[in-house]
Amino acid sequence: xxxxxxxxxxxxxxxxxxxxxxxxxxxxxxxxxxxxxxxxxxxxxxxxxxxxxxxxxxxxxxxxxxxxxxxxxxxxxxxxxxxxxxxxxxxxxxxxxxxxxxxxxxxxxxxxxxxxxxxxxxxxxxxxxxxxxxxxxxxxxxxxxxxxxxxxxxxxxxxxxxxxxxxxxxxxxxxxxxxxxxxxxxxxxxxxxxxxxxxxxxxxxxxxxxxxxxxxxxxxxxxxxxxxxxxxxxxxxxxxxxxxxxxxxxxxxxxxxxxxxxxxxxxxxxxxxxxxxxxxxxxxxxxxxxxxxxxxxxxxxxxxxxxxxxxxxxxxxxxxxxxxxxxxxxxxxxxxxxxxxxxxxxxxxxxxxxxxxxxxxxxxxxxxxxxxxxxxxxxxxxxxxxxxxxxxxxxxxxxxxxxxxxxxxxxxxxxxxxxxxxxxxxxxxxxxxxxxxxxxxxxxxxxxxxxxxxxxxxxxxxxxxxxxxxxxxxxxxxxxxx
Amino acid sequence: xxxxxxxxxxxxxxxxxxxxxxxxxxxxxxxxxxxxxxxxxxxxxxxxxxxxxxxxxxxxxxxxxxxxxxxxxxxxxxxxxxxxxxxxxxxxxxxxxxxxxxxxxxxxxxxxxxxxxxxxxxxxxxxxxxxxxxxxxxxxxxxxxxxxxxxxxxxxxxxxxxxxxxxxxxxxxxxxxxxxxxxxxxxxxxxxxxxxxxxxxxxxxxxxxxxxxxxxxxxxxxxxxxxxxxxxxxxxxxxxxxxxxxxxxxxxxxxxxxxxxxxxxxxxxxxxxxxxxxxxxxxxxxxxxxxxxxxxxxxxxxxxxxxxxxxxxxxxxxxxxxxxxxxxxxxxxxxxxxxxxxxxxxxxxxxxxxxxxxxxxxxxxxxxxxxxxxxxxxxxxxxxxxxxxxxxxxxxxxxxxxxxxxxxxxxxxxxxxxxxxxxxxxxxxxxxxxxxxxxxxxxxxxxxx
Numbered sequence: 001x002x003x004x005x006x007x008x009x010x011x012x013x014x015x016x017x018x019x020x021x022x023x024x025x026x027x028x029x030x031x032x033x034x035x036x037x038x039x040x041x042x043x044x045x046x047x048x049x050x051x052x053x054x055x056x057x058x059x060x061x062x063x064x065x066x067x068x069x070x071x072x073x074x075x076x077x078x079x080x081x082x083x084x085x086x087x088x089x090x091x092x093x094x095x096x097x098x099x100x101x102x103x104x105x106x107x108x109x110x111x112x113x114x115x116x117x118x119x120x121x122x123x124x125x126x127x128x129x130x131x132x133x134x135x136x137x138x139x140x141x142x143x144x145x146x147x148x149x150x151x152x153x154x155x156x157x158x159x160x161x162x163x164x165x166x167x168x169x170x171x172x173x174x175x176x177x178x179x180x181x182x183x184x185x186x187x188x189x190x191x192x193x194x195x196x197x198x199x200x201x202x203x204x205x206x207x208x209x210x211x212x213x214x215x216x217x218x219x220x221x222x223x224x225x226x227x228x229x230x231x232x233x234x235x236x237x238x239x240x241x242x243x244x245x246x247x248x249x250x251x252x253x254x255x256x257x258x259x260x261x262x263x264x265x266x267x268x269x270x271x272x273x274x275x276x277x278x279x280x281x282x283x284x285x286x287x288x289x290x291x292x293x294x295x296x297x298x299x300x301x302x303x304x305x306x307x308x309x310x311x312x313x314x315x316x317x318x319x320x321x322x323x324x325x326x327x328x329x330x331x332x333x334x335x336x337x338x339x340x341x342x343x344x345x346x347x348x349x350x351x352x353x354x355x356x357x358x359x360x361x362x363x364x365x366x367x368x369x370x371x372x373x374x375x376x377x378x379x380x381x382x383x384x385x386x387x388x389x390x391x392x393x394x395x396x397x398x399x400x401x402x403x404x405x406x407x408x409x410x411x412x413x414x415x416x417x418x419x420x421x422x423x424x425x426x427x428x429x430x431x432x433x434x435x436x437x438x439x440x441x442x443x444x445x446x447x448x449x450x451x452x453x454x455x456x457x458x459x460x461x462x463x464x465x466x467x468x469x470x471x472x473x474x475x476x477x478x479x480x481x482x
Numbered sequence: 483x484x485x486x487x488x489x490x491x492x493x494x495x496x497x498x499x500x501x502x503x504x505x506x507x508x509x510x511x512x513x514x515x516x517x518x519x520x521x522x523x524x525x526x527x528x529x530x531x532x533x534x535x536x537x538x539x540x541x542x543x544x545x546x547x548x549x550x551x552x553x554x555x556x557x558x559x560x561x562x563x564x565x566x567x568x569x570x571x572x573x574x575x576x577x578x579x580x581x582x583x584x585x586x587x588x589x590x591x592x593x594x595x596x597x598x599x600x601x602x603x604x605x606x607x608x609x610x611x612x613x614x615x616x617x618x619x620x621x622x623x624x625x626x627x628x629x630x631x632x633x634x635x636x637x638x639x640x641x642x643x644x645x646x647x648x649x650x651x652x653x654x655x656x657x658x659x660x661x662x663x664x665x666x667x668x669x670x671x672x673x674x675x676x677x678x679x680x681x682x683x684x685x686x687x688x689x690x691x692x693x694x695x696x697x698x699x700x701x702x703x704x705x706x707x708x709x710x711x712x713x714x715x716x717x718x719x720x721x722x723x724x725x726x727x728x729x730x731x732x733x734x735x736x737x738x739x740x741x742x743x744x745x746x747x748x749x750x751x752x753x754x755x756x757x758x759x760x761x762x763x764x765x766x767x768x769x770x771x772x773x774x775x776x777x778x779x780x781x782x783x784x785x786x787x788x789x790x791x792x793x794x795x796x797x798x799x800x801x802x803x804x805x806x807x808x809x810x811x812x813x814x815x816x817x818x819x820x821x822x823x824x825x826x827x828x829x830x831x832x833x834x835x836x837x838x839x840x841x842x843x844x845x846x847x848x849x850x851x852x853x854x855x856x857x858x859x860x861x862x863x864x865x866x867x868x869x870x871x872x873x874x875x876x877x878x879x880x881x882x883x884x885x886x887x888x889x890x891x892x893x894x895x896x897x898x899x900x901x902x903x904x905x906x907x908x909x910x911x912x913x914x915x916x917x918x919x920x921x922x923x924x925x926x927x928x929x930x931x
Contacts, residue, residue: 001589004597004825014828015564017835022845022915028863032701034731039604040829048825049566052818055590056575063574065587076488077578080532086568089543095755096554096892101881109545110754123525135616135756136811146658175808180658222515253512254519273488277815278591279581279613279775281757297654320654324557324619324647325755337539341487343529349486352508356491359511360499376511403587408580431490432498458783463586465788473780473792477769479610480600 001058001464004051005481008041015045058464059278060408066434068361070380070411070423071170071218073248073270075354077334081273084337085330095325104310111309114326115301117336118285124339124347125244125264126257127287131296132327137245139322140265140284141176141212143297146319147263147288148210148239149180150295154317157237160209166195168219168415170245173212182209189417192374193219200229206236214243215259216250216378218415218423220358230260239263239292247271248354248427249379252347262289272335283331297322353428354379357435361426364439368446379427385412385420393449393456395420400459400467401445407438487529549887551917555867555908556697556892557618557645558755559725559747561835562912564826567749571819581775581811585790586782591814592789595777598821605727606741607734608763612774614817618744619651621760622721624773625740626652626689628764629717630661632771635688637662641674643696644721646897652691662686672700672860672869674707683714693721694730698894698906699843699867700860701730708737724748724761726865728836733763740764749823750816759816769793775812838911839866842918846909849922855929859904867908869894874929876905882928888921 043051060067067074085091089109097106104111118130134140145163152160162183165173174184185203190196194217204211211233216222223229230240242256242264248271256264268274268283276282288296294317302312342350355378362381366373369383385395399409399422411423426435448456460466491499500506512520530538552560571577575590582588582595595613602611615621626638640652642665649665656663666682669675674692683690690711695701708718720738725747733741745759746752764772770793778792827835843866850856855873872879876893883890895902909918 001593003593003600004821005600008828012828014831015566015826017562017564017827017831017838017911019838019911020914021838022841022918026844028701028729028840028865031703032731032863033729034607034727034735037829037833038601038727040601040827040832041825042828042830043825045564045566045826048822049570051825052570052594052822053573055594056570056573057590058588058593059575059579059590060584060587061575062578067580069580072580074578074580078488080535082572084536084539087540087543089546089548090539091751091753092548092560093546093754094552094554094560094752094889095558096556097550097889099896100554100884100889100893101877102884106547106550106884107754109542112542112545120526126521135620138808138811139616139620142808146654149658172808179808181660222512224514224516227516227519252524253521254515255521258521259519275577275815276580277577277813278579278588278818279814280811281616281813281816282811283757298650319658321619321647321650322654323756324617324651324758328756329754330751330757333539337535339526340530340535340538341532344524344526345484346486346529347524347526349484349489352511353486353489353491355511356496356499356503356508359503363502375514399584400586403584408587409584428486428489428491432492432495460586464589465586465782465786467783468585468788468790469780469782470790470792473778473790476778476780477610477766477792478779479596479769479776479792480603481597 001054003481004041004043007043007047007051010042012042012044014043014048065406065408066430066438067408068410068424068426068438069408070425071245071414072411073425073427075273075427076429077273077275078338078341081334081337085333090333098311108309110329111301113333113336115303115309117332118301120339121266121285122287124251125287126255127264128290129293129296130285130287132285132332133297133323134265134284134286135323135328136280136282137265137267137284138172138176140286141172141243142179143286143322144241144263144265145176145180145182147292147295150317150319151239151292152209159207161207163209164200164203164211166213166217167417168217169212169214170218170243173243177212193221194223197225201232204232204236208233208236208238210239210241212241212243214246216246219382220377220380222378226259245270246379249351251351252344253351257289262292268331268335273338274331274334281328281331283328295319350428357426357428357430361424361435361438365442368442380423380425382415382418382421382423384418385422388449391449391453393453395422397456397459398422398445401448401456402441403460404462405441407441550889551887551921552889553891553907553909553921554889556906557647557744558752559908559910560752560912561747561910563749563751566826567819567822570822571815576818577815582791585788589788592777594818594821595814596779596789598817599777601821601824602761602763605724606722606763607732608741609766610769611761611763612772612776613814614812615760615762615774616813617756617758617760618721618742619648621742621762622648622691623652623655625719625742625762626691628771628773629689629719629740632768633688633715633717635686637664637686638689638691639682639687640665640691641693642666642668643674643698644691644693645697672698672862673702674704676707679707679710683710685714687714687716689717689719691719691721695723695726695865695867698860698869699864701863701865703731703736705736725836725839728832729840730865739768745820748820750819757813757816759813759820835911839909842909842913843868846907846918846922853926853929866910867906869904869906872903872905872929875902879905879925879928883924886924888924890921890925
């Protein structure tokens with residue numbers, strides 16, 4: 001399809017923007033001015049609407065397709081949460097108004113949303129305090145690790161120099177630890193898929209600043225020795241970091257705080273149903289135990305005795321400003337609407353059904369993948385596509401074949417410690433018919449692998465483009481319209 | 483069986499699935515987990531129906547004041563958003579999609595990101611742009627880290643004219659990343675202090691961060707200063723306000739190496755601080771050092787044009803602890819809003835909106851500086867924002883006007899303690915002549931009070 005620039009024609013007007021003219025009193029000298037107007041498109045409003053509508057139709061999305069993308073929790077994003085967050089009284093508020101003297105009273109509604117959401121997340125995770133400022137999961141991780149560093153520094157423990165991370169972790173874990181100045185010690189998984197306990201105990205020492213764990217992990221396995229790990233880490237005054245990417249599996253049933261974790265981030269765009277937006281904006285609030293409260297980012301929302309809300313900027317031990325303001329408010333308000341809708345029973349009901357759906361699919365697909373029973377999974381599971389190699393078919397081919405059958409493929413080639421990995425997370429918002437259809441499609445694709453693998457190698461054929469040449473993209477580096 | 487909102491599993495379905503799994507209740511699914519970890523009951527209210535939830539949120543939202551006439555900007559601006567921006571970006575096909583890791587099923591997102599990258603390059607006069615970062619502040623930090631990686635140096639000079647909110651963020655991050663951070667004082671005329679830079683620029687400096695127009699709205703042509711930065715082989719990072727690029731000289735033409743900024747003005751609501759849009763552009767030779775997702779053009783197996791995420795070997799999901807940044811997501815939906823906005827208003831509309839902002843600011847500047855005791859804080863050129871020195875504490879004056887329904891600007895004393903009397907005012911196309919006249923009149927009487 002043509003780009004919007006290729007649809008442009010000189011002099012064609014777009015939306016009428018110019019309002020009533022106020023004559024300027026003087027002109028800016030030319031040395032400050034650009035010589036040519038920026039080369040933006042010249043297209044009518046109707047053409048812009050058609051262009052982006054046409055583009056939208058080239059996407060798979062939760063609203064249009066089943067999207068069992070492992071590790072991403074592509075649940076349905078309720079329209080009411082969108083409507084709530086899009087109320088103009090919430091969207092049209094300048095973030096600096098609370099900083100004007102007497103301005104706090106102008107934004108009591110927004111501050112209440114922040115305060116109430118923090119309280120709800122604290123209760124849901126069993127942690128004492130939350131900051132909503134991190135703007136994505138990885139940003140939350142960085143914030144958490146910076147809090148860890150501030151704590152150790154304040155405790156007079158500057159020798160802590162590394163963070164222990166299992167090999168099944170999301171790539172953001174080691175990257176965040178490294179960005180915050182820590183060395184990363186990677187521990188392999190054992191045959192059950194959880195961090196090898198003996199190797200972990202060998203690696204743990206006085207210089208361990210902390211451990212970053214996802215539980216259930218990216219293989220969908222809950223580490224049964226979680227308490228023992230927490231105790232051992234606390235023994236050396238290390239801190240336990242809970243990567244809440246997979247919180248959807250345990251919401252309402254278990255809490256990171258009760259397990260012994262000290263820091264946790266949540267992905268509101270996963271467990272709390274805020275939309276993924278094609279790759280953001282996300283939101284990655286961070287919760288901490290009481291002893292880490294002084295290090296939370298500035299500012300903090302507080303409730304005063306008369307019930308009004310205010311912002312506190314006085315925190316001498318804080319890590320400082322990790323965001324310009326209070327986080328991705330528009331995502332927080334969506335999550336707030338979602339939590340209010342779920343309530344306490346809904347939280348448990350959600351994780352129950354997410355785990356049920358995943359186990360159902362794991363069971364139904366087991367024969368195809370020739371996988372031995374390793375126990376129940378949590379909200380997602382991983383199979384290896386190695387069984388298909390004998391037909392010259394790879395996990396990628398299955399993924400592409402799935403696109404032709406109207407299903408977004410599961411996550412493939414992640415986690416890295418499983419060969420030809422295929423990772424399925426159905427979420428709780430799918431019905432049994434959808435799950436059964438997924439199984440049928442998978443069976444059909446496996447049959448095709450045996451009988452007509454060439455068809456799979458050519459897939460997808462129903463999409464606007466077929467398989468794309470990624471090597472050419474990296475080599476040519478055509479990164480803009482010329 | 484209790485119903486769970488948004489979950490379609492019926493009693494009958496549940497039974498069938500339990501049978502398949504050979505279980506009789508949910509607890510059996512969690513048998514591997516020690517019993518003592520199981521929670522009692524959460525202290526969270528019972529769920530609300532959709533109607534009750536909406537009533538609750540409406541009631542809370544009503545406690546905000548949104549009928550304020552706003553002259554407060556300070557990097558975050560109250561521009562008009564054409565209706566088609568909301569209509570298009572709220573299509574489920576866009577906002578309920580994930581990161582385009584399966585390109586054949588994501589050409590809409592990918593082509594829009596490619597068109598966005600193009601727009602950012604054309605606004606800034608740079609060669610390549612990424613598909614967006616969290617916000618203008620984190621984009622600036624990523625820009626610094628990128629420059630220090632490239633120059634293999636550890637020191638960054640940051641101009642005092644850079645938004646103080648971003649400088650707070652830079653201090654937070656650089657402190658944690660053991661970067662040598664130093665600020666350079668403004669010149670008395672409110673722009674980058676040439677002489678001060680000459681004193682501190684040496685071959686230990688890896689990056690210099692400037693902003694144009696700067697926090698006080700002052701315009702500058704930084705070409706010669708950037709030449710001097712290049713003489714010590716440091717990189718020049720320029721933070722910009724995209725709306726100003728409708729008229730002002732581009733960072734590319736001034737020789738900047740890395741350009742970042744806050745794209746909120748391009749079709750995003752103020753939303754109490756986010757989600758916003760961090761943009762970043764650079765020169766082609768630095769692209770492999772740039773963080774964040776990048777979309778590239780390529781061909782499919784039949785030679786048709788298509789788009790993919792490219793140069794992924796820089797990123798955390800491949801490189802893990804050796805990645806250029808820990809960043810995973812971008813803010814694709816915000817970038818989408820920006821490209822829709824820019825397409826809708828187009829080449830001429832963008833000039834017109836910029837012109838309207840400048841004219842309003844210019845009109846107000848002349849009215850305000852005629853008031854007895856009100857002086858321009860800096861005798862310089864500005865785009866849509868300028869600072870004036872009042873004969874009184876600016877925070878008090880603003881407070882008096884807030885009570886009359888006007889946010890008269892941002893008192894900068896909060897971040898510049900020696901400037902308690904300085905007020906920063908911004909003007910967008912949304913402000914009418916009448917609103918400006920009323921604000922000026924009320925400010926004048928507040929000064930007399």
